[in-house]
Amino acid sequence: MQNDVQLAIEGQKECFIQEIALNGQETWIQPMSMSEQFGRATQRIDFGKELQDNNEVEVKKEVEASPTKAEPKENPWDEVRKSIFEALTEVRVLHDVLAVLNHNTNPAPPANPQQQPGQPPQKILQLASISGPASSSTEQLRASSVAAKKKSFLLASKVIKEGAERLERNEKQPDFHQELQYLRQHYRLRRKGEKILGDLSFRTAGSSYPALGEFEVIRDADCSRENCPLKIRLPHELQNMAWLSIKLVRCDINDSLKVDLSKVTKEETVSTYHHVISTKYKQKGYLEELRQAQHSLFTRELFSQLCREVSCYRPIVPIYMIGDHISTQIFPDTKLIIELCRKPFKAGDEMPFDRSSERRWFCLEQHLTKLLREHHAASKSCPAPHPTIATMGMTKKQRIAATKPYNLPRIERMRKTVPMIHKIIEAAKHAELLRRVEEELDSIAKEIAEPNIHIHWPIIQNPVHTSIKVHFSVAGYEMCTKQFGMHSMLLNVGINGCTAIQRDGNIVELGTDTAEMRRVIEGELLSLQVACLAGLVRIIDWTVLSSSKGCLLLAPPSSSQSITGRVSVRTENRKIRVYIEEKTTNSTPSSDLLLDPKWKVLTDNEWREVDWEKLAGANFVGKMDLMLSCLCKAVTDKVHNNP
Amino acid sequence: MGVTVVFQWELVDGQTHQQAIQELHGRINNTGAVQEGKFYYESKFYQASDSATTRDFYTLKTSEYPVTVFARVDDSTKDKNSCIQCDSPMESLLVKLREFFTPKRTFEIRGTRFKLADFWIRPGIVTSSGSNKCVTIEIEYTPSYFADDCWPLFSELGSYILNRQIDDKPPTLMENNKQFNPGMMVQQYVEIFSRKATTQANFQQPMKQEQIQAYNTQM
Numbered sequence: 001m002q003n004d005v006q007l008a009i010e011g012q013k014e015c016f017i018q019e020i021a022l023n024g025q026e027t028w029i030q031p032m033s034m035s036e037q038f039g040r041a042t043q044r045i046d047f048g049k050e051l052q053d054n055n056e057v058e059v060k061k062e063v064e065a066s067p068t069k070a071e072p073k074e075n076p077w078d079e080v081r082k083s084i085f086e087a088l089t090e091v092r093v094l095h096d097v098l099a100v101l102n103h104n105t106n107p108a109p110p111a112n113p114q115q116q117p118g119q120p121p122q123k124i125l126q127l128a129s130i131s132g133p134a135s136s137s138t139e140q141l142r143a144s145s146v147a148a149k150k151k152s153f154l155l156a157s158k159v160i161k162e163g164a165e166r167l168e169r170n171e172k173q174p175d176f177h178q179e180l181q182y183l184r185q186h187y188r189l190r191r192k193g194e195k196i197l198g199d200l201s202f203r204t205a206g207s208s209y210p211a212l213g214e215f216e217v218i219r220d221a222d223c224s225r226e227n228c229p230l231k232i233r234l235p236h237e238l239q240n241m242a243w244l245s246i247k248l249v250r251c252d253i254n255d256s257l258k259v260d261l262s263k264v265t266k267e268e269t270v271s272t273y274h275h276v277i278s279t280k281y282k283q284k285g286y287l288e289e290l291r292q293a294q295h296s297l298f299t300r301e302l303f304s305q306l307c308r309e310v311s312c313y314r315p316i317v318p319i320y321m322i323g324d325h326i327s328t329q330i331f332p333d334t335k336l337i338i339e340l341c342r343k344p345f346k347a348g349d350e351m352p353f354d355r356s357s358e359r360r361w362f363c364l365e366q367h368l369t370k371l372l373r374e375h376h377a378a379s380k381s382c383p384a385p386h387p388t389i390a391t392m393g394m395t396k397k398q399r400i401a402a403t404k405p406y407n408l409p410r411i412e413r414m415r416k417t418v419p420m421i422h423k424i425i426e427a428a429k430h431a432e433l434l435r436r437v438e439e440e441l442d443s444i445a446k447e448i449a450e451p452n453i454h455i456h457w458p459i460i461q462n463p464v465h466t467s468i469k470v471h472f473s474v475a476g477y478e479m480c481t482k483q484f485g486m487h488s489m490l491l492n493v494g495i496n497g498c499t500a501i502q503r504d505g506n507i508v509e510l511g512t513d514t515a516e517m518r519r520v521i522e523g524e525l526l527s528l529q530v531a532c533l534a535g536l537v538r539i540i541d542w543t544v545l546s547s548s549k550g551c552l553l554l555a556p557p558s559s560s561q562s563i564t565g566r567v568s569v570r571t572e573n574r575k576i577r578v579y580i581e582e583k584t585t586n587s588t589p590s591s592d593l594l595l596d597p598k599w600k601v602l603t604d605n606e607w608r609e610v611d612w613e614k615l616a617g618a619n620f621v622g623k624m625d626l627m628l629s630c631l632c633k634a635v636t637d638k639v640h641n642n643p
Numbered sequence: 644m645g646v647t648v649v650f651q652w653e654l655v656d657g658q659t660h661q662q663a664i665q666e667l668h669g670r671i672n673n674t675g676a677v678q679e680g681k682f683y684y685e686s687k688f689y690q691a692s693d694s695a696t697t698r699d700f701y702t703l704k705t706s707e708y709p710v711t712v713f714a715r716v717d718d719s720t721k722d723k724n725s726c727i728q729c730d731s732p733m734e735s736l737l738v739k740l741r742e743f744f745t746p747k748r749t750f751e752i753r754g755t756r757f758k759l760a761d762f763w764i765r766p767g768i769v770t771s772s773g774s775n776k777c778v779t780i781e782i783e784y785t786p787s788y789f790a791d792d793c794w795p796l797f798s799e800l801g802s803y804i805l806n807r808q809i810d811d812k813p814p815t816l817m818e819n820n821k822q823f824n825p826g827m828m829v830q831q832y833v834e835i836f837s838r839k840a841t842t843q844a845n846f847q848q849p850m851k852q853e854q855i856q857a858y859n860t861q862m
Contacts, residue, residue, distance in 0.1 A: 402730040405711035405825055407644045 042080050176219050179230040186287060189217065200238070200294045202301070205373075206380030209301040213238070215290065232286045234293050240342045242296035244303060246273040246364045247337040248432050251329070269357050270334065271435055273364035292345050302372045303340045309419040319421065328425060331512050336428045359435065367427050367463050371420045427463040429495045433512060434466055437493055440514035441470070444521055450475060450619040451528055453521075466493045470521070472528045477621045480535030487528045489521070504549075526550060526571045529620045533569060536625055542567075542632075556632050567628065568607065576620060578610040580631075645761075645785040646823045648797055648814065649831040650805055652766075652778035660768045660775040664754070667766045667780065670804050676759035682706045682767070684752040686836055688717075689737065689744040697743065701833045702733070713829040717837060726826030748772070750836045752779060761785050762800065769839065776839045780804060781828075790817035 015028040032040070180196075183189065188199045201213030215238070218231040250268040303324075310321045319328040324340040382393050390399065401411055445453045456469040468491040473481060481487045490501040500508040500520050510516045527550045534547050537554055545553040550571035565581030610627065617623035652663055685704045691697035703713040712734060714727040737744060754767030763783040769776040782801060787793040790813035798809045812818065816827050 402710045402712075403728045405708045405713075405728045407825075408707050408709055410644075411709055 039077075042077070045080070045083075176229040179228060180217065183217065183230065183286070187290060198232070198290075200290065200297055202298065202376060206376035206378070207301060208379065209297075209304070211237070211297065211300065213294075213297050215293070228285065230286060232290065234289070238293040238297060239345055240296055241292050241345045242299045242340060242342050243274070244299055244365055244368065245339045245341055246368070246428070247339065248272075248330075248428065248435075249335045249337055250333060251335045253332045270432070271357050271359045273359060273431070289345060296342075298369070298372070299340065302368060303338075305372060305375070306338065306421050306424075309421040313419045313421055315422070315425075319425075326421075330425060330429045330432060334432055336425065338424075359431075364424065364427055364431055368420070368424050371423055375420065423463075426495050430464045430466070430493065433495070433498065434493050436512070436514045437468070437491065437498065437517065440517055441468075441521075444518060448522075448525065451525055451532075453525075464495055467491070468493065472525060474529060474532045474619055474621045476618065477532050477536060477625075480532045480539070480621070481528065487531065489524055491517070522574060523550075526574065526576060529576060530569055530571065532621050533624050536621060537628065540625070540628060542628060554628070567631070569624075576612070578612045578624070578627075579607040580610055582606045582608055644823075644825065645783055646787050646790045646793060646797075646817065647781060647783040647825075647828040647831075648790070648801070648817075649828065649835065650780045650782070650801060650809075651835060652780060652805065653807070654778070660778055663778045664766060664768060667778070667804065668755070670806070671757050671759075671764055671766065674759055674800070674803065676757035676762070676764055678755050679758045680756055682752075682754060682756045682765050684750075684767070684832065686750040686832065687746050688748040688750070688836070690747045692743050692745065700744075701829075701836060702737070703829050703832060708825060711825075713825070715826075715829050715833045717833070726824075726829050728825070750776075750839075752832075759800075764804070769835065771839065777835070779832075779835060788823045789820055790814070790823065791820055 014031055017026050018029050019027040021027070180189070183198070188204070189196055190199075191197075196217040198215045198217055199213060200215060201207065201209070201211070203213075212235055214235065216233040218233055220227070220229050220231045248270045250270055306326060307321055310319045310326055313319070317329055319326060326338040328336050330336045383395055385392050385394065386396075386399065397414060401414070406414070441453070441455055445455075451472050451474040454471040454473070456471070458467060469488055470491060471488040473487065487503055489503065492499045492501070497509065497511045498517070500510055500517065502508065502520075502524065508520050510520065530547075530550055530552055534544055534552055537544055537552075541557040543555040543557070545555050545566065547553070552569040554567040554569070556565070556567075567581070568579040570577050570579070612620065612623050612627065615623040615627055617626050652667065654660070654663055658666075683706050687702045688699065689702065690699050699717040701715045701717060703715065705711075705713075710731060712729045712731060714729060714733065716725050737746075748771055751770045752767040753770075754765060757764040757766075761784055763781075763785065765781040765783070766778065767781075768778055780801075782797060782804075784793050784796060790797075794811075794813045797813070798811060801809045814831070816830055817823060821827075
């Protein structure tokens, strides 16, 4: 028993602690005994509850009585007894009333004993509305019950209607504070003395534009129901709508050298780019106004940033800044104009754009907006120094530059920041080039009926680079080109020109003039037709003696009794020419120098050009198909004659 | 950054350093190279107070790697490339450690750099405490990292500029397809500086001709 371990077990605490004295003594509340609990429970019985609907006086009494209930009493059962007595008296009275009523309406109680065999005697209390009494006048009673039900329903509907009306009235009540709360979800507000001021500026997003972007919130005390009790007051310069319009304009080569601006000929706008802030959801009046104000603030910051960059950035092609215009020549015959437009704001007013030459799918304005946002983000978020004692504001690349080590050109490249104006000029160049390419491809596709041209445009675009895939096919003879793989060309549109990567891997550098591209595509189309013919020829059993890009020499099938010799296909002067060698046995003047009979080949045969355009067929390959099969007609005749 | 080789110009009898540089500029201009800016190298020799446990080293700052300070231990084994690339606070750290490492000598190279297609040519005079020591020509070929691959180019250009035959093998430091790193360039400079330092020491104690010869044979 020496190994016994003493364990102290404490019972679960059932008492609440009322107080702990300073010496640690706990004063407990003893749990109630059974009788006490029962007494308490009976006190809680609400006898007035049933009567509440009918008699409000009873409720009042109940309210008065309830505080007294909480106190302990000398005789706790007195109240209960009183209530039960009262209830009993009422029941007795009710019973009497009902008995009298019953007696009056029913002079002959047991009228139909078969119908209610187990019906208890008449003395037992029955409520008229609940069940049909055992009386002859059932219909009467039923009618009265329906009437009672109808009445009660009417009452109920009236109550519901009143409630609904009150709710409706409440909703329409304009509430300044509610509006203020709503406004706070969109803009930052603060109190300054008596006024409430809001902030529109992008300072929290990293902007350092000094213009004032504050607005004042005013409470309109005497407003009607429909009007909003919240009014805003914007500073004067923010009451305008402002937006940037980017235009590409056709101009003379020496346009920038012109001194007299009045003599400038009428400019032809090639394309315009607008960034329209979405008006999908019509917002409340003041929010719309604030959004416009904020947008104009942003636009003005953007323009001032561009102006600042123009003044210190010196590219080879000069950039001019006159008033609200920034203009530069991006290509010899094309000018880029960035214009800041202003217009007083009116609610529900659309921005007056010239939409005649608008290009929405490549939005330069949006790109510009994005650039400024990136600029904001860069100025806001500074990379954390690492280690913590290092210089603030260094990127990781700059940090490791010392130990890598990076040499001078590389460090200089790292420090260089490309100004926004430079980026937007590059993007504008690309956009213009892309528009030209698009136009040229469209016109080529319109002019040249066959072969077919399919152009795949990318969904995702880079502001300065786009890759376009151009596929070519001959209708009806797709299988023939398939043998040589897909016949296609890749067009990489860049900033100052584009490159075409042909099927055989050749890279052709194209300038900004799309006529070069046209030439390349036309050449490609011719070579496609010849390649397609080469594929077809193999299927119909002719022999390809030699083939190079755009040239083909064919020999008829050896088994046929072909009426001619070889067929030659060549591309000359951007046209396909077809020649047939004639088998002539006519003795031609033989050469004195080449006496060997094998050289007869050179002098004996005569080539005749075929006007293939006069042949029947949908396209070149179809025509050639027909011609080649006609040339070896002897074979097919033989096949048909000797099955 | 590419393979960089440092050559030393051997002075002809009676030629000053300035004259040598003039001649070099003429030769480099003849190749068709164009001047593009200036360059400088600045090197300090730190001597350890306790030579038993710590070693002497050189630091090198250059305009070509503007944010880096190179530190190269003055090692006896020259093939071992033990170069440290440090951030600029290294110098202020060394000031605090001047009890242990005392700056003894300063070397400086200044000059004009020339660009010839992919080559950078940097001829300059090595000066130490105000006096000219020797003339160096640094040739950098930016596209390549392997001296073995481009050595024929180096020997052709180098032999024209230096007017003497150049070894048909790259320096042992860069041989056997070792990828070039800036440490190799530092190594070559430190070799030149340390050679100068020893000869300078010799000049300080004037020796007889036989003694010098004996010294050289020992080397």
